[in-house]
Amino acid sequence: MTSKRSTGVAIAAFAMMFALAACGRGDEADASDGGAASQAPEVDTGAASGEIDVWAMGTEGENLGVLAESFMADNPDITVTVTPVPWDAAHDRIVNAIAGGEVPDVTMVGTTWMGEFAALGGLDPTPSNIDGSEFFEGAWNTTVVDGTSYAVPWYVETRLLYYRTDLAEEGGVTEAPATWDDLKALAEGIQSAGAEYGINLQPGGTGSWQTFMPFFWQAGGEILGEDGAFTLDGEPCVEALTFYDSFFEEGLTAPAAADVPVEGEFANGNVGSFVSGPWMIGIVTDAGADPETWTVAHQPTEEAGTSFVGGANLAVLSDADNKEAGWAFIEYLSQPEVQVTWYDTVSDLPSVQSAWDDEALSGDALLSAFGDQLSDAKAPPSIATWEEVAAEIDTVIEQVTVGDMAPEEGCTAMQETASSIGTE
Amino acid sequence: MQSNARAVGAGRTASTAGRSPRRDALVAWSFALPFLLLFLVFMAGPILVALITSFTDLRVTDIRNPLSVDFVGIENYAAVLGDERFQKAAANTSAYVLVGVPLAIALGLGAALLLNQGIVKFRTFFRVGFYLPVVTSIVAISVVWRILLGTETGLVNAILGAFGVDGPGWLSDERFALWSLVAMAVWHSLGSLMVIFLAGLQTISGDLYEAAEVDGANRWQRFRGITFPLLRPTLLFAGVITGIGYVQFFEEVYVMTQGGPLNSTVSLAYYAYDQFSFGNYAYTAAIAFVLFIAIAVLTAIQFRLLRPAT
Numbered sequence: 118m119t120s121k122r123s124t125g126v127a128i129a130a131f132a133m134m135f136a137l138a139a140c141g142r143g144d145e146a147d148a149s150d151g152g153a154a155s156q157a158p159e160v161d162t163g164a165a166s167g168e169i170d171v172w173a174m175g176t177e178g179e180n181l182g183v184l185a186e187s188f189m190a191d192n193p194d195i196t197v198t199v200t201p202v203p204w205d206a207a208h209d210r211i212v213n214a215i216a217g218g219e220v221p222d223v224t225m226v227g228t229t230w231m232g233e234f235a236a237l238g239g240l241d242p243t244p245s246n247i248d249g250s251e252f253f254e255g256a257w258n259t260t261v262v263d264g265t266s267y268a269v270p271w272y273v274e275t276r277l278l279y280y281r282t283d284l285a286e287e288g289g290v291t292e293a294p295a296t297w298d299d300l301k302a303l304a305e306g307i308q309s310a311g312a313e314y315g316i317n318l319q320p321g322g323t324g325s326w327q328t329f330m331p332f333f334w335q336a337g338g339e340i341l342g343e344d345g346a347f348t349l350d351g352e353p354c355v356e357a358l359t360f361y362d363s364f365f366e367e368g369l370t371a372p373a374a375a376d377v378p379v380e381g382e383f384a385n386g387n388v389g390s391f392v393s394g395p396w397m398i399g400i401v402t403d404a405g406a407d408p409e410t411w412t413v414a415h416q417p418t419e420e421a422g423t424s425f426v427g428g429a430n431l432a433v434l435s436d437a438d439n440k441e442a443g444w445a446f447i448e449y450l451s452q453p454e455v456q457v458t459w460y461d462t463v464s465d466l467p468s469v470q471s472a473w474d475d476e477a478l479s480g481d482a483l484l485s486a487f488g489d490q491l492s493d494a495k496a497p498p499s500i501a502t503w504e505e506v507a508a509e510i511d512t513v514i515e516q517v518t519v520g521d522m523a524p525e526e527g528c529t530a531m532q533e534t535a536s537s538i539g540t541e
Numbered sequence: 542m543q544s545n546a547r548a549v550g551a552g553r554t555a556s557t558a559g560r561s562p563r564r565d566a567l568v569a570w571s572f573a574l575p576f577l578l579l580f581l582v583f584m585a586g587p588i589l590v591a592l593i594t595s596f597t598d599l600r601v602t603d604i605r606n607p608l609s610v611d612f613v614g615i616e617n618y619a620a621v622l623g624d625e626r627f628q629k630a631a632a633n634t635s636a637y638v639l640v641g642v643p644l645a646i647a648l649g650l651g652a653a654l655l656l657n658q659g660i661v662k663f664r665t666f667f668r669v670g671f672y673l674p675v676v677t678s679i680v681a682i683s684v685v686w687r688i689l690l691g692t693e694t695g696l697v698n699a700i701l702g703a704f705g706v707d708g709p710g711w712l713s714d715e716r717f718a719l720w721s722l723v724a725m726a727v728w729h730s731l732g733s734l735m736v737i738f739l740a741g742l743q744t745i746s747g748d749l750y751e752a753a754e755v756d757g758a759n760r761w762q763r764f765r766g767i768t769f770p771l772l773r774p775t776l777l778f779a780g781v782i783t784g785i786g787y788v789q790f791f792e793e794v795y796v797m798t799q800g801g802p803l804n805s806t807v808s809l810a811y812y813a814y815d816q817f818s819f820g821n822y823a824y825t826a827a828i829a830f831v832l833f834i835a836i837a838v839l840t841a842i843q844f845r846l847l848r849p850a851t
Binding site: 212215216233236237238239321322323373374375376377501502504505508512515516519520541 | 600692714799802803815819821
């Protein structure tokens with residue numbers, strides 16, 4: 118009995134393997150020839166009607182209903198249903214939806230997920246009614262995978278240097294740092310003025326690449342070369358990693374991740390500066406920092422003054438039932454006035470450049486500093502394996518800053534691991 | 542056991558006289574069918590698919606056409622075994638198992654012995670106290686311990702500070718993080734082991750101890766000569782259950798350290814989870830089967846070491 122059954126199982130397994138082997142991978146289609154992002158033909162969004170289901174994460178998911186209401190008032194033929202999805206579950210839920218073909222019409226997509234979802238074949242190419250040049254270039258590039266745009270930037274964020282002007286002045290620094298040397302001098306000055314640490318840089322850990330990569334770009338580095346292969350081990354990487362590590366070597370930043378939030382330390386003067394995004398304006402203010410004592414500054418410039426651009430995109434799914442209405446909704450959300458309304462609702466920074474002319478944004482000195490930086494901000498390449506490569510970069514940063522790995526070794530390790538992971 | 546089986550056999554022959562064994566088998570199978578179907582569909586099937594997957598190059602980008610993957614033989618297994626992070630995770634997991642399991646068993650047995658004989662007052666209080674962590678969610682426990690073990694804000698370092706000791710980063714220093722997690726896991730599993738051992742101790746007849754005492758055996762001799770040998774089956778059970786749990790060490794790492802600092806707390810299960818979330822499904826399946834083999838080997842060793850003395 119037993120032997121008969123196991124023979125049966127073995128036969129079934131072999132039959133399955135054979136069936137699988139019979140279908141192997143076909144020849145992969147060639148990647149595009151580069152150049153400007155290609156887009157799908159125009160979609161007649163004016164005539165759209167019917168129902169659409171929209172997924173959005175976090176605060177955006179909770180508040181998108183406000184914009185959906187006004188969209189439906191303008192377009193009575195379209196009914197929008199917004200489904201809030203928690204950030205933690207969003208990635209897997211979208212992957213499962215794409216795999217099963219039961220998808221929403223429109224979904225919010227984290228910028229670093231674009232490569233993966235596009236490689237899955239889950240996203241609809243952006244129609245030509247949407248003009249990519251209206252958006253910040255760095256943000257638009259996050260929608261482009263292998264030369265084709267698959268989404269529209271919805272909101273953006275970028276990273277600036279927050280620093281205590283009072284401590285800096287006490288330490289003899291009166292101007293915002295323009296170069297790497299200035300940044301180092303700022304940290305030293307603030308520390309000499311009595312701060313425990315002149316700056317707060319992440320010693321590795323999840324997401325530390327977002328603080329490190331700007332230095333890499335500032336040194337003239339590019340994550341992918343012309344031929345689409347990783348170029349992480351060049352001179353720019355070594356320079357950037359050496360510079361980053363020098364803050365740890367010289368005791369200018371905490372040697373291990375602190376368990377006290379940086380905003381409190383910043384407000385009471387223990388930490389004199391840090392690099393972060395626009396959401397910290399409110400958090401630092403709430404932590405009790407006197408607005409007179411701090412400001413934000415553009416990233417320092419070496420070869421370039423580039424920062425990191427993040428945020429989220431809006432995409433229509435390729436299996437969606439009502440793509441026309443989906444694109445109509447995205448078109449609506451990309452209008453400058455609507456982007457300003459959205460800023461007023463949840464403080465998300467507009468991805469459309471002309472929205473920044475509005476008084477609400479241009480009238481605020483701190484915010485317009487973010488607007489300036491956005492025209493010189495980059496995102497990592499939209500490749501399917503980016504999350505894995507990023508985790509490897511995080512690991513190497515930790516090994517260099519906390520461990521005793523040399524920056525040269527670190528860059529070689531990044532390059533080797535990234536190459537073995539590949540780009541698709 | 543032997544005589545029991547014979548008795549059942551005899552009864553069966555008497556009551557089923559005249560029926561064919563074929564019909565018997567049919568009835569038996571029909572009773573087993575509901576379980577068997579569920580098992581095949583939800584356990585054996587997926588396990589078989591995972592096994593096949595581990596020999597392919599399936600990634601997240603293939604899930605719309607999961608059949609269009611290539612077979613790569615044992616490439617995934619070779620890559621897993623050659624991967625430095627896997628080796629680190631395997632070393633860490635060995636530390637969790639080799640230190641955590643004996644420690645948990647020793648402390649659980651100690652607590653059971655104390656509660657069985659030594660402590661009379663507040664017995665219920667101690668039983669509840671030791672068992673409480675077991676009925677609490679490990680995630681909640683991990684969150685609380687993470688706060689307790691914080692470098693600057695943690696209670697442990699605050700107490701040490703009161704004595705003038707500058708406490709280390711229990712979770713942020715690579716020399717301490719692994720052992721902090723082991724300590725928490727041992728504390729967490731202590732209670733259930735204690736209950737198992739208490740039950741085991743109850744089955745040992747008091748007469749044996751009395752006889753030994755009459756013969757002049759001291760406390761240690763009584764433990765070595767009576768308690769330990771008679772507790773062997775209980776120890777085996779406790780060792781296997783705890784061992785399997787520690788080989789699959791995950792939640793503690795996930796909540797408290799995410800594998801850091803410098804990968805010093807990454808466990809095999811956490812590493813597999815990481816790879817799965819990167820979409821490397823075939824690779825993850827290979828890790829899972831390596832983990833499965835590790836559990837099987839560990840359990841076999843325990844059975845060999847703790848089998849009843851003949």
